Amino acid sequence: MSLLTPDAKTHVDPxxxxxxxxxxxxxxxxxxxxxxxxxxxxxxxxxxxxxxxxLTGLLAExxxxxxxxxxxxxxxxxxxxxLAAGEGVRGTALKPGDRASVLAHTGSAKALHLKLAAxxxxxxxxxxxxxxxxxxxxxxHVVVEAGANAKGLVILEHTGSGEHTANVxxxxxxxxxxxxVSVQQWDDDALHLAQHEALVGRDAHYRHIAVTLGGAIVRxxxxxxxxxxxxxxxxxxxxxxxxxxxxxxRTFIDHNAPHTNSLVTYKGALQGDSAHSVWVGDVLIxxxxxxxxxxxxxxxxxxxxxxxxxxxxxxxxxxxEIAGAGHASSTGRFDDEQLFxxxxxxxxxxxxxxxxxxxxxxxxxxKIGVPAVVDPLxxxxxxxxxxxxxx
Numbered sequence: 164m165s166l167l168t169p170d171a172k173t174h175v176d177p178x179x180x181x182x183x184x185x186x187x188x189x190x191x192x193x194x195x196x197x198x199x200x201x202x203x204x205x206x207x208x209x210x211x212x213x214x215x216x217x218l219t220g221l222l223a224e225x226x227x228x229x230x231x232x233x234x235x236x237x238x239x240x241x242x243x244x245x246l247a248a249g250e251g252v253r254g255t256a257l258k259p260g261d262r263a264s265v266l267a268h269t270g271s272a273k274a275l276h277l278k279l280a281a282x283x284x285x286x287x288x289x290x291x292x293x294x295x296x297x298x299x300x301x302x303x304h305v306v307v308e309a310g311a312n313a314k315g316l317v318i319l320e321h322t323g324s325g326e327h328t329a330n331v332x333x334x335x336x337x338x339x340x341x342x343x344v345s346v347q348q349w350d351d352d353a354l355h356l357a358q359h360e361a362l363v364g365r366d367a368h369y370r371h372i373a374v375t376l377g378g379a380i381v382r383x384x385x386x387x388x389x390x391x392x393x394x395x396x397x398x399x400x401x402x403x404x405x406x407x408x409x410x411x412x413r414t415f416i417d418h419n420a421p422h423t424n425s426l427v428t429y430k431g432a433l434q435g436d437s438a439h440s441v442w443v444g445d446v447l448i449x450x451x452x453x454x455x456x457x458x459x460x461x462x463x464x465x466x467x468x469x470x471x472x473x474x475x476x477x478x479x480x481x482x483x484e485i486a487g488a489g490h491a492s493s494t495g496r497f498d499d500e501q502l503f504x505x506x507x508x509x510x511x512x513x514x515x516x517x518x519x520x521x522x523x524x525x526x527x528x529x530k531i532g533v534p535a536v537v538d539p540l541x542x543x544x545x546x547x548x549x550x551x552x553x554x
Contacts, residue, residue, distance in 0.1 A: 188415065188447045188479060193258040195248070197224055197269055200262035209261055212441040212473055213382055214409055220300065221326045221354050222262055226270055231299035231325055234275060237290040243308075245273035252308050256362035257332035260384065263356035267328035270302025274332070277317060281310030281336065288316040288535055295325030295353060303329040307343060311336040311364070316533065317343050322377075324350040333361035335369045337391065342370040344536050348543065349378035351408075358384045363423075365391030372531055373429075375402040375410050376543050382411040389420040398427045399530055400442075401540060403547045404470065406435025414459070415445040418452040427459035430527045432520060434547075436469035443475045444490065453484040463494040464523050466516075517548055 191209075192199055202222050203210040215222070236242055246253040253274050259265035277289060295301060307317050313336060321327070335341050349355060355378050363369045375381050387396045396416065404410045416425040431440045444459040463472035476490035498519065505515035524544065531537050 188445050188477070189417070189449070191260065193260050195254075195259060195265065195268060197262070197265050200259070200265050203262060212443075213411060214380060217380060218354065218356070221328060221356060222266070224266060224269070225300050227301045228299045231296050231301035232303065232327065233294045234303070235292045236275075236277070238287070241277050241279060241289055243276040243278040246276045246306055247273055251276065251306070252334045253304075253306050253332065255332075256334050256388075257330055257358065257360035259330070260358060260386070263328045263382070264330055264358035264384070267302045267304055267330045267358070270328065271304035271330070274304035274306045277305065277307045279307075279309040279313040279315045279341070282312045283310070284313070285315035288318050288533075291317065291319045293319065293321045293327075295321075295323035295327055295349070297324040297350075297352070299325045301325060301327050303327065305329070305331045307331070307333045307341070309335050309339040309341040312338040314340040315342075317341070318535065319343070319345045321345070321347050321349055321355065324353045326354040327356075329355070329357040331357065331359040333359070333369070335361060335363045335367045337364040338366050339364065340368040342372065342533065344372040344374065344533065345383070346536070347373075347375040347378055347381050347383070349381070351377065351379060353378040355381045357382070358386070360386045361388075361396070363387060363389050363394035363396055366393035368395045370397045370399070372533075372536065373400040373402075373412060374536065374540055375400070375412070376547065378410070379407065380409045382413075384413045384415070386415040386417070387425065388417040389423045392420050392422040394420065395424045397425070397530070399527055400429035400431075401524060401527055402429070402431040402440060403544055404431065404433045404438040404440045405547065405550065406469075407437050409439045409441075411441040413443045413445075416447070416457060416459075418446070418448045418455045418457065421452055422454040423452065424455065425457045428527050428530060429461045430463070430524055431472065432464045432466060432523065432544075433470035433472055434466040438470040439472075441473045443477070445477045446479065446488070446490070448480045448482060448485060448488060450481040453482055454486055455488075456486040457488050459490040461492045462523075464497065464520065465494060466497050466520075517545060520544065520548060
């Protein structure tokens with residue numbers, strides 16, 4: 164269902180329900196051929212929320228311009244040989260699912276390859292800093308490979324400006340424990356379209372955390388499938404949309420193996436005229452995926468008039484032999500009663516608003532549990548609130 168928020172009540176958008184695709188998510192096109200993905204016009208199911216009229220340049224087949232992007236890695240010891248298409252594990256997990264992803268693939272002759280050694284625990288996070296240049300186009304592909312029983316944290320930080328298509332391909336070996344964090348803190352004019360795809364091995368644990376605060380248009384597809392039973396995937400997301408921003412997150416969990424688990428939790432706040440957030444969560448439980456358990460949750464907090472949140476959970480089940488499956492979604496206004504309660508106890512209005520918003524994000528932020536991510540995130544949310552108060 165799709166939730167819009169003219170007031171504190173939540174209701175189903177009939178137009179959104181009517182456009183729900185009839186075919187299985189498993190039947191959607193994936194291909195390495197650009198010709199299989201025409202330029203979208205905005206009426207396609209996968210693009211109906213996205214302002215494609217503002218993405219004309221980014222959806223054109225263009226190479227990376229010189230000086231468009233700089234990429235630095237904090238730990239050179241995990242950097243392997245760059246991977247061409249079909250080399251090593253590149254293409255093992257990720258097969259492009261839309262035009263932006265296939266452009267990132269064809270526009271990246273070599274992929275940055277991060278390789279976490281088997282049976283090794285990495286005490287420090289591996290930081291990958293991606294910085295874009297104003298007015299320039301770039302395409303990127305990152306492959307993160309965690310060997311069997313490896314344990315580590317990889318943080319992708321996006322700053323600067325420009326127009327950027329990107330693929331992030333993650334292969335989690337059997338028994339490994341890997342967390343991948345993607346932080347989008349672009350300048351206000353940046354455009355960023357990305358597909359993040361993970362293949363989770365037997366008895367492996369994978370966490371994907373998306374933090375999106377900057378950029379004019381940011382759209383990230385975060386997908387997971389399994390390479391054996393016992394795999395566990397947690398997808399967490401936090402986003403804050405200001406006036407004129409379009410922040411879109413799509414998740415797809417493909418339970419293609421038995422006794423696998425998944426949890427999706429995304430929370431967002433919006434303020435300012437024409438601020439727009441989109442979350443679409445798809446879960447496919449295939450016939451062979453007996454004994455799985457899955458749950459997805461999306462919550463949105465609208466702080467001002469003129470903002471809109473669309474939230475669409477989808478659950479497709481091909482077998483009744485599962486441990487559990489469910490989803491929840493809601494959008495609501497800022498709670499004036501909470502604000503009044505805090506102000507009545509002598510707390511200034513700006514501080515009261517900050518406390519209410521922090522409380523809204525608290526459960527998902529606590530699930531992140533990575534100080535290197537959480538502390539800057541909460542500081543950035545405070546800055547977003549202060550910016551809104553000054554408008």
